[in-house]
């Protein structure tokens with residue numbers, strides 16, 4: 492989408508109002524803003540944009556896992572299996588949650604782990620990026636970097652994961668619909684959704 496001067500700013504908007512950015516920062520405090528949701532929802536991409544909008548650091552738990560293990564996610568699954576990956580993921584997220592404010596994008600399975608979910612709900616502010624199967628499938632089918640989808644029928648696998656996981660992702664503090672719209676729009680909607688959690692009364696001095 493075109494940016495800058497002359498662009499028609501119609502709804503939905505790609506830039507969160509400054510006062511919403513302030514409110515979102517206030518709501519977050521020193522916590523991590525934790526993105527959860529299925530593979531392809533945009534946790535990594537939108538999380539990075541939201542961090543830029545809020546002016547706070549960004550970290551992706553998958554990248555952090557790859558950094559500390561010096562292996563890629565597919566290599567970790569291949570060498571040690573999913574249970575070991577989950578244990579490492581839980582340890583990494585536990586550590587990351589201790590420093591904030593920042594945006595923490597998690598891998599799609601992280602919030603399914605009872606311990607990790609409890610830590611996120613207790614210490615962070617969670618956002619479920621929710622998307623329908625077709626949107627997810629269009630995105631994830633472009634890359635083969637997701638070991639859980641190396642099955643005979645990956646679209647069915649994704650659909651099964653959607654059925655299993657959506658009731659759990661629904662426990663997140665905030666839900667934002669991810670769809671085929673400009674990433675800036677989804678990021679701005681996330682910031683505005685956070686701002687709505689700010690119960691502080693507006694006063695003249697806030698304007």
Ligand SMILES: Nc1ncnc2c1ncn2[C@@H]1O[C@H](COP(=O)(O)OP(=O)(O)O)[C@@H](O)[C@H]1O
Nearest residue numbers: 529530531532533534535536630670672673674
């Ligand atoms: N709103 C969007 N519009 C277009 N492409 C998107 C959007 N959100 C994410 N993507 C793209 O979809 C792919 C998957 O996004 P990613 O952030 O890696 O998802 P996740 O971390 O949730 O698995 C990436 O190529 C990303 O750039």
Ligand SMILES: O=C(O)C1=C[C@@H](OP(=O)(O)O)[C@@H](O)[C@H](O)C1
Nearest residue numbers: 529530531553598599600637638
């Ligand atoms: O859903 C999952 O269980 C996984 C999602 C991936 O991250 P993204 O959700 O960022 O693709 C990655 O952590 C790993 O392949 C497992």
Ligand SMILES: [Mg+2]
Nearest residue numbers: 534535597598
């Ligand atoms: Mg990701």
